Amino acid sequence: MKYSKRMAMVKPSAIRELHQLEHDPEVISFCGGYPDASLFPVENLREMYLSVISMDSMAFQYTHSQGDATLRQQIADRMRSEGVACDADSIVILQGAQQGLDFAGKMFIDEGDTVLVEAPTFLGALIAFNAYEPRYIGIPMDSHGVDPLALEATLQQESGIKFLYMIPDFQNPAGVTLSLERRRMLVDLANRYDFYIVEDSPYRDMRYSGPSVASIKSFDTQGRVIFLGSFSKSLVPGMRLGWAVANKEIVQNFAQLKQAADTQCSTINMKVASAYLKTFDHNRHVENIVKHYRHKRDVMMNTIADTFPNAVAYTRPDGGMFTWLTFPDGFDADQFLRSTLLPRAKVAYVPGIHFFGDTRHLPINNARLSFSACTDDAIVEGVRRMGLVLSSHLS
Numbered sequence: 001m002k003y004s005k006r007m008a009m010v011k012p013s014a015i016r017e018l019h020q021l022e023h024d025p026e027v028i029s030f031c032g033g034y035p036d037a038s039l040f041p042v043e044n045l046r047e048m049y050l051s052v053i054s055m056d057s058m059a060f061q062y063t064h065s066q067g068d069a070t071l072r073q074q075i076a077d078r079m080r081s082e083g084v085a086c087d088a089d090s091i092v093i094l095q096g097a098q099q100g101l102d103f104a105g106k107m108f109i110d111e112g113d114t115v116l117v118e119a120p121t122f123l124g125a126l127i128a129f130n131a132y133e134p135r136y137i138g139i140p141m142d143s144h145g146v147d148p149l150a151l152e153a154t155l156q157q158e159s160g161i162k163f164l165y166m167i168p169d170f171q172n173p174a175g176v177t178l179s180l181e182r183r184r185m186l187v188d189l190a191n192r193y194d195f196y197i198v199e200d201s202p203y204r205d206m207r208y209s210g211p212s213v214a215s216i217k218s219f220d221t222q223g224r225v226i227f228l229g230s231f232s233k234s235l236v237p238g239m240r241l242g243w244a245v246a247n248k249e250i251v252q253n254f255a256q257l258k259q260a261a262d263t264q265c266s267t268i269n270m271k272v273a274s275a276y277l278k279t280f281d282h283n284r285h286v287e288n289i290v291k292h293y294r295h296k297r298d299v300m301m302n303t304i305a306d307t308f309p310n311a312v313a314y315t316r317p318d319g320g321m322f323t324w325l326t327f328p329d330g331f332d333a334d335q336f337l338r339s340t341l342l343p344r345a346k347v348a349y350v351p352g353i354h355f356f357g358d359t360r361h362l363p364i365n366n367a368r369l370s371f372s373a374c375t376d377d378a379i380v381e382g383v384r385r386m387g388l389v390l391s392s393h394l395s
């Protein structure tokens, strides 16, 4: 076989087969993490595409690898309003935050290098990093995010750590938000123990309750934090637009990697996003979709509270799209899905085992539920059916 060694690490997503269930009309699936397409501002985007196409033939031309300068400026303005010291030169436009994960892997990881990840973490990040063959160490979490004491204990034992990968806001999959105090502590640890932090925050705008918490990047004094943002959840995922905010050397490295990977993001999509931000009140749009998702979150959380047996613990997300279930010790969430929940209740979730980079201590008693793209009726019915089956199974 002439494939590179790397290809052995590039496996189909373990949860792809579960996503197939979304097409089975009998199954209520809480697997997906897609935004609700009925909330896409289609008319406004159509207007912007038409206007950009008719006014600017350069929309069809190549452009800089770092991305459209006006869009970078607009993103910098938004990030600055949230306390992040940056300008247009600190930003590179990416093909979604996902590309930033691949680039972080490419830029930092040599075979066997240690990468710290939350336990659990985003499967897409593991898929991106795996190609570069890191060794993962999972840092345990509680309801305030990663445990800084456990992190420091790891830092004292391990040397040469490249970076810590974090989803501080409404974490995927755990639904928890890292506290302000811990964000400060993390930057302090990064400075003292000399590692980078990749702060992946595609859900940052999607806050439904509680006060906003400043980004880790806003505490960065030594250029150690790479912030990844995205328009996928707050606008649309199909334009594939995200960005990184980082120190200028890293931004230049990202731009070089972009040159190699795909030259640049789509000129037309960047120009349309820029025109959209200029023409419409994006914050207003975010407020509207936040209302909608808040309602879905509440429907799911209330129905869980009413129907799940007490033996099942769950997180209460202040935003994002997910809640994380913890079943009693020894409960095999993957087996329960396949042997009981799907056949008897026609409900699906993603078993927690898929979200751990560090598989040395793999908990089997978790599951991720998403409320983002289901109707209210489907949430109520699916959670109710799950509650019934769980009650009889756990009694």
Ligand SMILES: Cc1ncc(COP(=O)(O)O)c(C=O)c1O
Residues within 6 Å of the ligand: 033, 095, 096, 097, 098, 099, 122, 124, 167, 172, 200, 201, 202, 229, 230, 231, 232, 237, 241, 242
């Ligand atoms: C934590 C996390 N990071 C990154 C991404 C990728 O987002 P994008 O569409 O911007 O590539 C997702 C998408 O679901 C995500 O949940």
